[in-house]
Amino acid sequence: MSVQYYEGVGRRKESSARVRLMSGTGVFLVNDRPAEEYFTRIGDLESILQAFTATGQDRKTYDVTVTVYGGGNTGQTDAIKLGLARAFVLLNPENTPLLRKYGLLTRDARVKERKKPGLKRARKAPTYTKR
Numbered sequence: 001m002s003v004q005y006y007e008g009v010g011r012r013k014e015s016s017a018r019v020r021l022m023s024g025t026g027v028f029l030v031n032d033r034p035a036e037e038y039f040t041r042i043g044d045l046e047s048i049l050q051a052f053t054a055t056g057q058d059r060k061t062y063d064v065t066v067t068v069y070g071g072g073n074t075g076q077t078d079a080i081k082l083g084l085a086r087a088f089v090l091l092n093p094e095n096t097p098l099l100r101k102y103g104l105l106t107r108d109a110r111v112k113e114r115k116k117p118g119l120k121r122a123r124k125a126p127t128y129t130k131r
Helices: 044-048 050-055 073-089 093-101
Strands: 006-010 013-025 028-030 064-071
Touching: 006 073, 028 044, 044 050, 044 073, 050 064, 050 093, 064 073, 073 093
Parallel strands: 028 064
Antiparallel strands: 006 013, 013 064
């Protein structure tokens, strides 16, 4: 038996997340672990769930499964947030203006700047020594 789901892909920095949204009982799994267990930093889970509050949906009416890899805490959080917002747009295209108003559909294009030759990092120069 196949289940109807809506899938959104989100990316941020080095992170990539595939978010599947389906009707259910409110189960939120990230890499086969409960979201509350996966995101232990304060505010991360609330940030991810902004799409539910923006569209006025109840979290308990949908099951969300996420596969996320790469990057760190902030990149993964923002990747999941974008993927969930894109899944809500596929669920109901009328959600687009609401999600856009909260800035949830805009991909944050900032990534780590490449290292330049002769420098220690992207912009940090070696310490100048007179002698």
